[in-house]
Amino acid sequence: MTLLSTIHSPQDLKRIPEDQLGQLCTEIRELLIDVISKNGGHLAPNLGVVELSVALHRVFSVPRDKIVWDVGHQSYIHKILTGRLDQFPTLRQYGGLCGFPKRSESPCDCFGTGHSSTSISAALGMACARDLAGDDYNVIAVIGDGALTGGEAMEGLNNAGDLKKKLIVILNDNEMSISKNVGALSSYLTEMRTDPNYSRVKSDVESFLKGIPSIGPSVAKTVARLKDSFKYFFVPGMLFEDFGFKYLGPVDGHHIPVLLETLNKAKQLNEPVLIHVITKKGKGYKPAEKSPNKYHGTGPFNIRTGAKLAKKGAPPSYTSVFSKTLVSLGDRNRKLVAITAAMPEGTGLDAFGRYFPDRFFDVGIAEQHAVTMGAGMAANGYHPVVALYSTFSQRAFDQMLHDVAMQKLPFTLCLDRAGLVGDDGATHHGNYDYSFLRMMPNMVIMAPKDENELRHMLYTATEYDGPASLRYPRGSGLGAAITEPLHQLPIGKCEHVRTGQDVEIWAVGTMVDTAMKAAEILEGEGISVSVVNGRFIKPLDEEALLASASRFRLLVTLEENALFGGYGEGVTSLLNRHGCLRHCDVLNLGIPDEFVPHGKRELLLRDLGLDITGVVTSIRKACEALSKGNEK
Ligand SMILES: Cc1ncc(C[n+]2csc(CCOP(=O)(O)OP(=O)(O)O)c2C)c(N)n1
Structure with missing residues (x-):
């Protein structure tokens, strides 16, 4: 029997003799590597916090004490130690454990996370709630040095030092964000870490x-x-002391006795405390120790060799086509600058950085700053290409509206991982960008039907003298030929991709392919379907839409975005303004008003009725309803 198999709750952990905790950590690492090698997930961040997680659960008692995990990608051990050991093999699987803390999953997950830099604010809120209620539980925020580069973390620190609440912030310093951490604060931490005399x-x-x-x-x-x-x-730690925190550290994050001693000391203090813990990302698995960025978030891999089990012969990803196209544009246009918020590899901007280091900026996990910094460059003769994941761009809503759109600055916003991202789940789906960008005057919003169109859209955006965005999904393209010379697309003009007589689908982005396949099936059932690639979510092709509304009794909109505020709503309201809805029905298909959980994208699309079968069914039903109405 292993030690780990005896742990069914945090109380069980407290019964294990202290000198056996090292063995427990070894067993936990084996389990992490085994499950993540099959399911994919955040390997290196979790391997780095095994001892820290064990020590935390040894000293504190959840759910009474509250541990807030920043980003939450490193919460796997916390899940294992809080009654979810048996479910751990279902990690990130459809219907299984979520890869991030989730209140609805366990009372031990006191706060849901996924987007970075929220933990100090949330923990401070909990400390305030505790004091208002006259309670005395402990509140702990665990935040990485990468997440500390996010502005909200600074806002939280600033306020916490002022409020003087009893609160523990654990800074998990491993020198890494996903890539090497950047910024002045990171250099400051390095100095503290590397001087052995400090303590x-x-x-x-x-x-x-x-x-x-x-x-x-x-x-x-x-x-x-x-x-x-x-x-x-x-x-050491004067910066934090000046913020009003008692600074403890730096301490070795893999040395359990030191961790236990420091946590117990912090527990006694009645003030904000920051414990600076030094850890090694990927600890205990050689390939991850060597390349922590590659194993930050990974797909399935071979444990022995570390090799990723990627699909063979898959077409290039949207990200890689974007990356290559931007390099060639950067070569032609010396006014192009590229900005990433701590995701150079994930967004594919790393290649631009290698070719044009002077025009490449990694600003840390700081989406708001990335956008406004870009706006500053745009106001002074440069054209920024800011590449973010759709979900993280939500952070920069006001910067896009107030700094970019309102001043009509030449600015290209590239949104990767748009739509349903799959295994990472609700916190990471990119389902809202059409909605929040559509409401901004001056914005041009595009979504390519395939990786080739992405190239032309990127070119169009970088040549456009105003704010423009394009969004594309995670993963492989459709295998479209990408040799066509780059050309600009006429702004606000759609593309007719299939002719038909009975019904017309207006699809955007990834959904154009679905529409084409659904049309084939419907054709076989005797329903003749026309398909339009909308291309522009804004401005809409008003002329073409009005013409379609006068030809067809039924128009269907299809998008991988929330229906609320999405493309379909835009189309419907345009048709309504022109009185077309008196003679033409519109069916809006998209993501309903609910948060979508994690699981394979295909399964999620199926559940939402947005896979080919679901689209066929919805259109068939709508056609049947129409013909019944006609009979009456
Ligand atoms: C707002 C936001 N932007 C980007 C990300 C993507 N992201 C996830 S983890 C991570 C790096 C976090 O680094 P750190 O906090 O040091 O944790 P580590 O993985 O090194 O343990 C990034 C950039 C995110 N989760 N949230």
């Missing part, structure tokens, strides 16, 4: 200063001054 000097300096007797106001003043300058030179 010793800190206590020496403190006791030396405490030992100086204050004999008279002038001496006291001198001491205070001395203390300040000394502190800055010798005491």
Whole structure:
């Protein structure tokens, strides 16, 4: 029997003798590697926090005490130790455990996360709620050095130091975001990490200063001054102390006795405490230790070799086509600059960075700053291409509206991983970008039907003298030929891709392919279907839409975006404004008003009625209803 198999709740962990915790950590690592090698997931971040998670659950007692995991991608061990060991093999699978903390999954997941840098704010809110209610539980935020580069983390620190609530922030410092961490704060942490004298000097300096007797106001003043300058030179964590936190560390995040001692000390303190924990991302699995970025989030892999089990012969991904196209555009147009918010590889901007290092900026996990910084460059003669994942771009809503759209700046927003992303689930689906961008005056919004059209859209956007966005999905393209010379697409003009007599589908982005396949099937059933590639979510092709509404009794809109505020609503309201709905019905197909869970994209689309079969069924029903209406 393994030690791990005896743990069914956090109380069981407390019964294991301290000298066996190392063995427990080994068993946990084996389980992590085994399950993630099959299901995919966040391997390196979790391997790095095994000892920290064990120590936390040893010292604190959830669900009474609250642990908020920033981003939450490193919460697997927490899940294993809080009664979900048996379910762990279902991690990230349809109907199985979520890859992020989720309140509805367990009372031990006190706060849902997925987007970075929220933990300090959430934990501070919990500490305030606790004090208002006269309770005394502990609140702990665990945040990585990468997540600390996000503005909201600074807002939380700033407020926490001021409110002086009892609160523990654990800074899990592994020098990595997904890629190497960037920024001044990161350099500051590196200095603390690399100077072995820091911990010793800190206590020496403190006791030396405490030992100086204050004999008279002038001496006291001198001491205070001395203390300040000394502190800055010798005491680690002064930045955090100045923020109003008691700083403990740096401590070795893989040394359980030190972790237990430090956590117990922090637990006794009645003030905001920051514990600086140094960990190694990927610890215990050689390939992940060597390339933590490659195993940050991974698909299935071969445990022995570390090789990823990628599909052989799949067409190039949208990301890679975007990446290559941008490099060629960057070569022609020296005014193009590229900005990423800590995702150079994920967005494919890394290639641009290699070719044009002067025009490439990784700003850390700072989507808001990325957009406004781009706006600043746009206001001064450059054309920024800001590439974000759709879901994270939600962070930069106001920056897009207030800084970019309102000033009608030349700006290209590229939204990768748009639509349903699959295994990462609700926090990561990119289902809202049409909705929140559509409401912004001046925005041009595009979605390519395949990877070849993506190239032309990117070119169109970078040549356009105003704000434009394009969005494309995770994963492989459709295998379209990508040799066609780049050309600009006429703004606001659709493309007719299939002719038919009975009904017309207006589809955008990924859904054009679905529409074509559904049309084939319906044709076989005697329903003749025309298909339009909408291309532009904004501006809509008004002329073509009005013409279609006068030809067809039924128009269907099809999109991989929330119906609320989405493309279909735009089409319907345009037709309504022109009085077309008196003689033409519109059926809007898209993502309903609910958060979509995790699982394979195909299964999620099936559940939402957005796979080929679902689309065929909806259109068939709508046609039947129409013909019944006609008979009456
Ligand atoms: C707002 C936002 N932007 C980007 C991401 C993508 N992302 C997930 S984890 C991560 C790096 C986090 O680094 P760190 O906090 O140091 O944790 P580590 O993985 O190194 O343990 C990034 C950029 C995100 N989750 N949220």
